Amino acid sequence: MxxxxxxxxxxxxxxxxxxxxxxxxxxxxxxxxxxxxxxxxxxxxxxxxxxxxxxxxxxxxxxxxxxxxxxxxxxxxxxxxxxxxxxxxxxxxxxxxxxxxxxxxxxxxxxxxxxxxxxxxxxxxxxxxxxxxxxxxxxxxxxxxxxxxxxxxxxxxxAVSTPFGAVVRTGKVAIGEAVGVWGVGGVGTHIVQLARLVGANPIVAFDLDEEIRGRALAVGADFAFDSRDPDVKAKVAEVTKGHLLDVAFDAVGLKATFEQGLDLLTAGGRIVGVGLSAQKVSLGTTAAFGLSRKQALGHLGYxxxxxxxxxxxVAAGRLDLxxxxxxxxxxxxxxxxxxxxxxxxxxxxxxxxxx
Structure with a gap:
């Protein structure tokens, strides 16, 4: 058998x-x-x-x-x-x-x-x-x-928990702080939504694509600018009443986006690097960086x-995905x-x- x-x-x-x-x-x-x-x-x-x-x-x-x-x-x-x-x-x-x-x-x-x-x-x-x-x-x-x-x-x-960690744990966004988000794709979209949920004001989105900038406004950004605009710093100053940004989130990870985010921070502001690439970035001279009291923070995961x-x-209807x-x-x-x-x-x- x-x-x-x-x-x-x-x-x-x-x-x-x-x-x-x-x-x-x-x-x-x-x-x-x-x-x-x-x-x-x-x-x-x-x-x-x-x-x-x-x-x-x-x-x-x-x-x-x-x-x-x-x-x-x-x-x-x-x-x-x-x-x-x-x-x-x-x-x-x-x-x-x-x-x-x-x-x-x-x-x-x-x-x-x-x-x-x-x-x-x-x-x-x-x-x-x-x-x-x-x-x-x-x-x-x-x-x-x-x-x-x-x-x-x-x-x-x-796609949502990594932005949550960036906003809540690394960036420690407080109610009323001005927030900028570079790159409003899979990660940046949710950074915008979560920054709004914790009370950031205003939220400024930066993206090269006009359609994506429109989508950023639809999910909670207060303003959306083309980061290539030569007047972008003046526009950020205008919408923040001269204050500039308390927290900048770079969801792209390029030298250009990271350094622009750093430049648009107010004294003592934080830039949070979420996007990843092999490009090297500069914080400028140690004297200027020290005097600015700015902080550069890396973020990964949750x-x-x-x-x-x-x-x-999501179950309570507070977050619409x-x-x-x-x-x-x-x-x-x-x-x-x-x-x-x-x-x-x-x-x-x-x-x-x-x-």
Whole structure:
């Protein structure tokens, strides 16, 4: 009598190969959740510029495995639960955290996982969610109420939470402070919305594209200027009653945008670098910088609890992300979604994958 072999369940997933920087949609085994993990059936996953940076070869360090599934802004429902998981059930609507603490650094050793110095990034160090299923640590999940659409929930895990961290934690924007935002795309749009939510006044958006400047006004900016305008500093002075900006957020990350933001700060103002590039910036002479009392701050990421705060804000109607979903593609059309973001076709805020 021969034993019956049971077929391993499979799923469709995007698979990126580091050596060739090529990717394809493949049929692979559905992963099994291990101790402390859950299997999430992916409803939506965003396409982010950092995903493009891996494909383009801008990013790709030793932590990236030879083959990896991309996509780190996900939401879905729990499909199965691994050993030792409590407090969660199959069918729960969740957002997986987009990173896992290393467990060995000085912060992790004292259970301060939010400040892990060697955090492993989803879709870079381990498989992400451009797939039908993804495995997530139960301790990093955020519950999503029925009132919050899963497409909006997905983008909370970076496109909105990173701006939240920039505005609330790094920039520490206070009520009534004048705020400038350079680049009103996937990150800058949400910086504008969150700055308005915490009471910034006025909010000034800067972008080269007239259509994007109009969109910035629609989501909460008070003024929107072309950063190439030779009179832009005078215009900022006019709308701030001569004060200039208390906080400047550079969501582009170029030398020109960072240094213009620094120049438009009032004495003691803060510039927060959110956008990333390989370009070098200058703070001017140490004498001028010291006398100005300005601060230059770098920002990256968020804390997991920030996602829960954002879920509550969306559920309460305080934060409207309906404009942020610029399109949805299936796995078969993933290449077109990547192209649209890469070429800025239609100036998308977020294009989502629906596996």
């Amino acid at each position: 021969t034993a019956t072999r049971h077929a391993v369940p499979t799923m469709r997933a995007q698979r990126f190969r580091k050596a060739t920087r090529q990717w394809a949609i493949e049929e692979i085994p559905v992963p099994e959740p291990g101790p402390g993990e859950v299997l999430v059936k992916v409803a939506y996953c965003g396409i982010c510029h950092s995903d493009l940076s891996l494909i383009d070869g801008v990013f790709g360090g030793a932590d990236v495995p030879d083959v990896v599934t991309q996509g780190h802004e996900a939401a879905g429902t729990i499909a199965s639960i691994g050993p030792g998981v409590t407090g969660w059930a199959v069918g729960d609507r969740v957002i997986p955290a987009a990173g896992r603490p290393c467990g060995v650094c000085e912060y992790c050793r004292r259970a301060d996982f939010g400040n892990c110095s060697n955090i492993r990034l989803m879709a870079f160090a381990y498989d992400g969610a451009w797939a039908e299923y993804t495995v997530a640590q139960a301790v990093g999940l955020t519950r999503v109420p029925d009132s919050v659409p899963l497409d909006q929930a997905a983008i909370l895990a970076d 804390k997991n609890e920030d996602i829960g705060t954002l879920v509550d804000l 309906s404009r942020s979903i610029s399109g949805v593609v299936g796995l078969d059309d993933l290449a077109d979604g990547i192209r649209r973001l890469h070429e800025h076709e239609g100036n998308p805020i977020r294009i989502l994958v629906q596996p």
